[in-house]
Amino acid sequence: MTTSTLRLYILSMGFSYKTLEQKSRFHQDRIKDLEKRIEYHKERKAEWDRILSEIQKLNRIEQLVMGSKKGETPQPVKAAEVKGRNEFARQLLEKRGEHGITPGEVRAMANAQGFPVPTNYPYKMFSLMVKRGDARKDKAGFYYLTEKK
Numbered sequence: 001m002t003t004s005t006l007r008l009y010i011l012s013m014g015f016s017y018k019t020l021e022q023k024s025r026f027h028q029d030r031i032k033d034l035e036k037r038i039e040y041h042k043e044r045k046a047e048w049d050r051i052l053s054e055i056q057k058l059n060r061i062e063q064l065v066m067g068s069k070k071g072e073t074p075q076p077v078k079a080a081e082v083k084g085r086n087e088f089a090r091q092l093l094e095k096r097g098e099h100g101i102t103p104g105e106v107r108a109m110a111n112a113q114g115f116p117v118p119t120n121y122p123y124k125m126f127s128l129m130v131k132r133g134d135a136r137k138d139k140a141g142f143y144y145l146t147e148k149k
Contacts, residue, residue, distance in 0.1 A: 085115040089125055093135065093145045100142030 089106045103122030110117040126143045129135035135143050 085110055085117060085121070086125060088113065088115060089122060090145075093143060096144075098144070100138065100144045102141055102143070 088110055092106055092109060093101055103126055106122040107117050107119070110122075126135060126137065129143070130137055134146060136146050137143050
């Protein structure tokens with residue numbers, strides 16, 4: 001396409017040369033503005049990442065110093081004392097008491113004791129206990145044994 005053909009094409013579409021220059025300049029300015037905004041947000045993200053890493057570092061130090069007694073998991077029940085994995089999980093739930101226990105903790109302890117525990121086993125067992133009214137679940141995913149009346 002020649003230059004004169006291109007000019008006729010542009011004029012036939014209703015654009016003037018000045019309008020196209022203005023549009024090009026507008027978009028170039030817009031690109032510069034967006035690049036500044038991107039840079040600003042990258043700086044903010046870096047600041048928040050730094051703050052998050054400092055908080056995580058402080059949490060690790062606090063756990064080491066304080067021993068984190070509240071979240072301690074009970075010692076596993078010896079496999080010789082328990083008849084099966086359901087009884088094992090029930091005893092862990094009883095020992096955990098007011099702190100509750102997560103299905104992941106039950107699975108890890110059961111595997112440590114040598115019980116063959118599928119991934120979904122504690123979740124299924126706890127959901128059945130909740131349906132029967134033997135246990136309750138809080139929003140954080142911890143299960144607690146309920147008292148029978």
